[in-house]
Amino acid sequence: MDNFLIQVTGKKHITLFSPRDAQYLYLSGSKSEVVNIDKPDLAKYPLFSKARRHECSLEAGDVLFIPALWFHNVISEEFGVGVNVFWKHLPSECYDKTDMYGNKDPTAASRAVQILDRALKTLAELPEEYQDFYARRMVLHIQDKAYSNNFE
Numbered sequence: 001m002d003n004f005l006i007q008v009t010g011k012k013h014i015t016l017f018s019p020r021d022a023q024y025l026y027l028s029g030s031k032s033e034v035v036n037i038d039k040p041d042l043a044k045y046p047l048f049s050k051a052r053r054h055e056c057s058l059e060a061g062d063v064l065f066i067p068a069l070w071f072h073n074v075i076s077e078e079f080g081v082g083v084n085v086f087w088k089h090l091p092s093e094c095y096d097k098t099d100m101y102g103n104k105d106p107t108a109a110s111r112a113v114q115i116l117d118r119a120l121k122t123l124a125e126l127p128e129e130y131q132d133f134y135a136r137r138m139v140l141h142i143q144d145k146a147y148s149n150n151f152e
Helices: 019-024 046-050 107-123 128-146
Strands: 002-009 012-017 053-058 063-066 071-076 081-087
Touching: 002 012, 012 019, 012 063, 019 046, 019 071, 107 128
Parallel strands: none
Antiparallel strands: 002 063, 002 081, 012 053, 012 071
């Protein structure tokens, strides 16, 4: 969900990554496997260096808008209090009704991932060369049908 991070007291350093850089963030679920973004293990995560960082510092009284889908890393530079205000901007039926804090993916996205997992399990029935070929075709099909040029 969209989020305002309101810094009441103290200081924080925030690093944001666009959803367009998800391919470089080594995602496991909704989190990056890259733990130390300032000194990443580039032997293990070589594409991470391609991710474009957007950085800022917050002090008492500052407010930062964090758009939905943007990945963020927050480091407290001193003791402080921050308040997050989240809001839903999609129609209510897009959200999981059991998700009080907005941590889950929209229901359509969750269903799509489940369908993709089933498709990949089905491909696993084929020899490796065939799996590779049809998986690449699936990726091209997804890029053709679902990727947007509006965010380039």
